[in-house]
Amino acid sequence: MNNVFDIVVCGGGMGGVCSVIAAARKGISVLLVEKYGFAGGMATSGLVNPFMSFRRQIQKADGAWECGEGDGDIIASPIFVEIVNRLKSMGAADESGQIFDDEILKFVLDGMLIESGAKILYHSFVSGAKINKSSIDEISLTTKSDNPRIRAKVFIDATGDGDLAYLAGFPYEMGAGDEGDCQPMTLCFRVGGVSGFSSFGEVMENLNSIYSDAKKSGAITIPRENVLLFRTLRPDVIHFNTTRIIGKDGTDSMELGQAEIEGRSQAMSLFSLFREKSAFFKDAFMLKMACQIGVRETRRITGAYKLTAGDVVGAKTFGDGIARSSYPIDIHNPKGEGTVIKKVEGPFYEIPFRCLIPEESTNLLMACRAISSTHEAHSSLRVMPVVASIGQAAGFAAAEAVKNKKPLSEIDGKILKSQLLSAP
Ligand SMILES: Cc1cc2nc3c(=O)[nH]c(=O)nc-3n(C[C@H](O)[C@H](O)[C@H](O)COP(=O)(O)OP(=O)(O)OC[C@H]3O[C@@H](n4cnc5c(N)ncnc54)[C@H](O)[C@@H]3O)c2cc1C
Numbered sequence: 301m302n303n304v305f306d307i308v309v310c311g312g313g314m315g316g317v318c319s320v321i322a323a324a325r326k327g328i329s330v331l332l333v334e335k336y337g338f339a340g341g342m343a344t345s346g347l348v349n350p351f352m353s354f355r356r357q358i359q360k361a362d363g364a365w366e367c368g369e370g371d372g373d374i375i376a377s378p379i380f381v382e383i384v385n386r387l388k389s390m391g392a393a394d395e396s397g398q399i400f401d402d403e404i405l406k407f408v409l410d411g412m413l414i415e416s417g418a419k420i421l422y423h424s425f426v427s428g429a430k431i432n433k434s435s436i437d438e439i440s441l442t443t444k445s446d447n448p449r450i451r452a453k454v455f456i457d458a459t460g461d462g463d464l465a466y467l468a469g470f471p472y473e474m475g476a477g478d479e480g481d482c483q484p485m486t487l488c489f490r491v492g493g494v495s496g497f498s499s500f501g502e503v504m505e506n507l508n509s510i511y512s513d514a515k516k517s518g519a520i521t522i523p524r525e526n527v528l529l530f531r532t533l534r535p536d537v538i539h540f541n542t543t544r545i546i547g548k549d550g551t552d553s554m555e556l557g558q559a560e561i562e563g564r565s566q567a568m569s570l571f572s573l574f575r576e577k578s579a580f581f582k583d584a585f586m587l588k589m590a591c592q593i594g595v596r597e598t599r600r601i602t603g604a605y606k607l608t609a610g611d612v613v614g615a616k617t618f619g620d621g622i623a624r625s626s627y628p629i630d631i632h633n634p635k636g637e638g639t640v641i642k643k644v645e646g647p648f649y650e651i652p653f654r655c656l657i658p659e660e661s662t663n664l665l666m667a668c669r670a671i672s673s674t675h676e677a678h679s680s681l682r683v684m685p686v687v688a689s690i691g692q693a694a695g696f697a698a699a700e701a702v703k704n705k706k707p708l709s710e711i712d713g714k715i716l717k718s719q720l721l722s723a724p
Pocket residue numbers: 310311312313314315316333334335336339340341342343345346348349350351352424425426427458459460461463485486487488541593594595596667668669670682683684685687
């Protein structure tokens with residue numbers, strides 16, 4: 301394999317995929333390195349569903365802000381919207397574009413990556429970085445066949461955890477407060493064969509009542525206040541985002557593995573409980589547990605600007621605002637029960653380009669949830685449509701840097717914003 305590229309994107313989640321496509325469509329040589337045999341990140345490996353709202357908020361008569369409903373309200377990046385439209389055209393997403401088929405998403409992303417002209421290297425893990433004065437010279441990969449070293453003009457870290465920035469030694473923060481507690485992990489799972497109900501609300505009520513009784517009696521000890529469940533594209537299949545694993549570090553393989561085991565155990569205890577107590581579960585079966593536990597929060601790489609809770613809630617916009625979100629602050633309690641929600645009080649807030657560049661870095665950009673932010677702001681920007689927008693911006697900026705032979709510090713965020721806003 302050729303070991304020199306213009307741009308190397310590490311990690312093929314929604315951030316990585318959108319940065320690869322944005323850059324490769326500019327005719328630049330791009331390599332995607334992804335540890336699994338498919339792209340999508342949490343959307344596929346973690347079974348995370350649905351795409352959280354990607355519409356601006358509209359102010360109601362009582363002054364409250366609520367998510368818009370029409371296509372004119374969409375604030376997501378064009379590449380993300382294209383992904384959703386391709387899913388819809390295959391009957392693999394609902395009308396809102398939020399609930400999707402994760403197996404078909406893998407196929408759609410393969411297609412878009414191949415069409416972009418990028419080279420795809422699946423089953424390859426980014427395991428090292430050689431740095432020279434704030435510039436990454438090369439990265440090393442661990443693959444099935446060898447451990448190649450890859451060089452590029454610009455590297456994009458889309459690993460979710462900020463693995464590349466960490467390996468290159470850039471500063472980062474993790475979690476909340478002095479103890480650095482991160483949001484809990486969740487192993488998502490799906491149950492099929494659920495039947496006999498007249499509305500989804502009826503199932504929600506039934507399962508929550510069973511769960512609440514089981515919590516009171518001590519039959520269930522999951523540190524979560526209620527059952528978080530979602531519709532899927534099939535009426536008889538229910539998606540559960542209900543396990544909660546606290547106190548584990550998603551950047552530590554031993555703890556991550558322990559969390560997987562604990563997640564499966566919690567999933568089975570919920571499934572057994574509902575099968576025993578809910579009439580809707582009499583023919584139910586465990587359809588699927590995610591092949592990887594969902595990790596909400598790990599490293600946040602320090603950049604020239606750190607997005608704050610005030611920016612999110614205050615719907616702040618920036619001259620170099622390259623991505624938009626109306627998703628609230630949404631913190632699952634790192635220590636146990638409870639979830640903190642704080643709404644965005646405006647149509648949307650923006651994420652400055654400065655949050656994507658690790659401090660001092662000359663050729664590394666972040667295109668995942670690990671951008672520069674506080675624990676609170678991270679809990680909002682982490683949702684998939686927003687990460688996709690961050691990814692598109694990073695890919696676009698990296699391509700500009702390569703085409704114009706400029707270090708990232710010379711990419712003007714204000715011009716980038718206007719280019720992204722006028723991009724088809
Ligand atoms: C349980 C849970 C529920 C959630 N619910 C929702 C929801 O309902 N809606 C919503 O929109 N968002 C939700 N989110 C948030 C969202 O799923 C994630 O924050 C988002 O997917 C992050 O995208 P990313 O591209 O930054 O990282 P990821 O999706 O994690 O992608 C990172 C990619 O990099 C790869 N990778 C990692 N390390 C390496 C390495 N060293 N070498 C090579 N490849 C590597 C991974 O395999 C992966 O493909 C949820 C998250 C969790 C955990």
